[in-house]
Amino acid sequence: MIEVRNLTKHYGDKKAVNDISFTVNDGEILGFLGPNGAGKSTTMNMLTGYISSTSGQALINGIDILEDPIKAKSYIGYLPEIPPLYLDMTVHAYLNFVFDLKKCRLPRRSHMKDVMTLCKIQDVENRLIKNLSKGYKQRVGLAQALINNPPVLILDEPTVGLDPKQIIEIRTLIKRLGKNHTVILSSHILSEIQAVCDRVIIINHGVIAADDTATNLSNQVTTDHRIMVRIDGEKPAVLQAIRSIEGIEYVRADMEREKGVWEYEIEAQPNQDIRYEINRIARENNWNILLLKTMEMTLEDIFLKITMGEQVQVKNNKGGNE
Amino acid sequence: MGAIYRREIGAFFTSSIAYVFLAVFDIICGFFFTMDNLASSSVNLAGVFSTMFIISIFLIPILTMRLFSEEKKQKTEQGLLTAPVSLTGIVLGKYFAALTIFLIAVSIGFLYGVILSIFGTMAWMTLFSNFLAIVLVGGAFIAVGLFVSSLTENQIAAAVGAMVCLLLFFLVDLLAARLSSVTWLQNILYDLSFYTRYYEFTCGIFNLSSVLFFISVAVLFNFFTVRVFEKRRWS
Structure with a gap:
């Protein structure tokens, strides 16, 4: 010991x-x-x-x-x-x-x-x-x-x-x-x-x-309210639809992953699960959701967050290898 | 201590320092033995032993230079210092390893004694006294060399530094000779002189205070070496 x-x-x-x-x-x-x-x-x-x-x-x-x-x-x-x-x-x-x-x-x-x-x-x-x-x-x-x-x-x-x-x-x-x-x-x-x-x-x-x-x-820093989603739809329309969901803090079209499919980073108010809402707007507009995941923090993110303070934005899994 | 002693003895021979040291030491001694004793038909080994003193000044630093500086450079001292051994054990292990190699080198004096006893009457007691003296001087010199080696991680710096220190101990004599006007300082310098004390032994005079002097120097410098590590740990 x-x-x-x-x-x-x-x-x-x-x-x-x-x-x-x-x-x-x-x-x-x-x-x-x-x-x-x-x-x-x-x-x-x-x-x-x-x-x-x-x-x-x-x-x-x-x-x-x-x-x-x-x-x-x-x-x-x-x-x-x-x-x-x-x-x-x-x-x-x-x-x-x-x-x-x-x-x-x-x-x-x-x-x-x-x-x-x-x-x-x-x-x-x-x-x-x-x-x-x-x-x-x-x-x-x-x-x-x-x-x-x-x-x-x-x-x-x-x-x-x-x-x-x-x-x-x-x-x-x-x-x-x-x-x-x-x-x-x-x-x-x-x-x-x-x-x-x-x-x-x-x-x-x-x-x-x-x-x-x-x-x-x-777990300490899991983030249910932050999700990443890929939707095949017109970017401006999708952005607008997402913004219309109640409680959305921030949304960003990250990049065009496939042809006509953009990836969106969404952050809602804490403790708010917006996955159902996302599905709802997709159904209403006849878009397809090709990928949806919550942005869990890896140990690496936690490490960076703790050691570098607030400058570092919490990254999601796909971008975690920078 | 035993483990470190055995490793150092091994390292002396694998790094070929022991061979170089023994060969050079005994070749130079052999040269003076041939000149002073064989060629001039004398059984007085004082000349050979005086020579041993001088070559020790230059060769002992070679023997001690890598003992601690190498450990520091290769980062192996971390292994020693985190092992369950005392600092004194580490220092003495290395000290006695170097002293052993030195003993091997100077014991050639006995071979000369045996050779000379074939041709004449050998004063064995004088030879023993001479041998004891060179071992004591070597013991003190090695402690100084070991101390200098613990101060640097560069072997060359350790060797040169030790040579300078040992030369100073030797040159104190010349300085003292010039200081006849300041008697008290002259006396102190003569008391500190390694060579004056050693010279008595080569003449066959056994002086207990000199024996204690050389042992004290060895103990003191080994103590300093331990302090170097102690200090580095606490800084």
Whole structure:
């Protein structure tokens, strides 16, 4: 279990992390989300005892990382942003070194074999780390964190540099590890957090901007009253008809998607379901509705909204990949 | 500490620094041994051991330059500093690894002793005293080099910086010689002089205060190195 209380880090005048508090329970996978420079790595570095905090406390299994660093560190497996690999060692020699460094008491041979199998690096066991590809290096970094089977795993952008197949493998692996480990993982890839994490903390400018489950975060900002619809009809007539519906705040013809078919973005007053009304005007005018969907917010939209404030308009699904 | 020590010893040999260090050190020693002892039929090894002092000034920085700077550059120090080991353990692991390589290099002195004992009577106690002295000096030099290495992430800067520091310890003598008018300063400088203290040993004088001096320097600089990491963590 990880407990963070009012953790703050100043670099000179700059507040890198400002008074953040959260708790991660046993067997929970927490996603740490934020733009570059938000303070994700700084927080992780404080949790792992690499740097100290200016004020506040970080407890790993109830042990303060600054008061008893050696004991607290022994509970943590840490994969920093840049894996700490000695390039002139073989994978096997390196993991052996980490095994000794962590004063691991597990049976050496079988534990090393387990970790290497888990990370799928048995086939490069005897190669020099400098000759490995980025993906393999990343996996050796993960293996290094897993040695001594620590109950807490802190992974800083674990899937960076991996190909899509490896990303899926690593995600599955993290999910599996999450069953009996406490995991914190940071990323700016939102789909990754959504796929892996039970809970998401969005951090921006050193403060926690949101802390909730991924599903709750999406629900929090669902927007029934905003819909996107494709109608085959004369644009001015359609616009006029839509405007005539009671409670419409805003309508816009987005673009001509198919010949003679325009896409309209409609926003009504909150809590007003206008889908029936749209259908009614279509029936009356003999138009066809080719597509109708509510504009749900993806985690990405929420992320942008939270981290960039009000400047960013909430986008719908189709436009969400900009 | 043990894990770091073993890794560093391995790294010395895979990075070929150990081979270069050992070869250059012993070739230069061999040259002076041939000239001072074999060619001039002398069993006095003082010349060889004086030489060892001078080449240590230039070669020990090579030995210590990458110990911390490389870790910083490759970001591997993050692995060490987040592992359940103490800072002292990390510093001493590296310190003793470098000291071990240095011990291998200087133990060639015993080989010279054996060779000379074939031709004449060897003063073994003087040789032991000389050996102890060079190990103590090396121990102090390595601590200085290690400290400089912890300050930078550039190996060349670490090597040059350490060389300058060690040269200063050596040049203090020349400065002191010029300061006969200011006796108190001269005395302090002579007390700080590595070479004056070392020279006594090569003459066969065992001075306990010098032994303590060299050990103190080694302890002090290792302590400084620990402080460097401590400070960086807290800044």
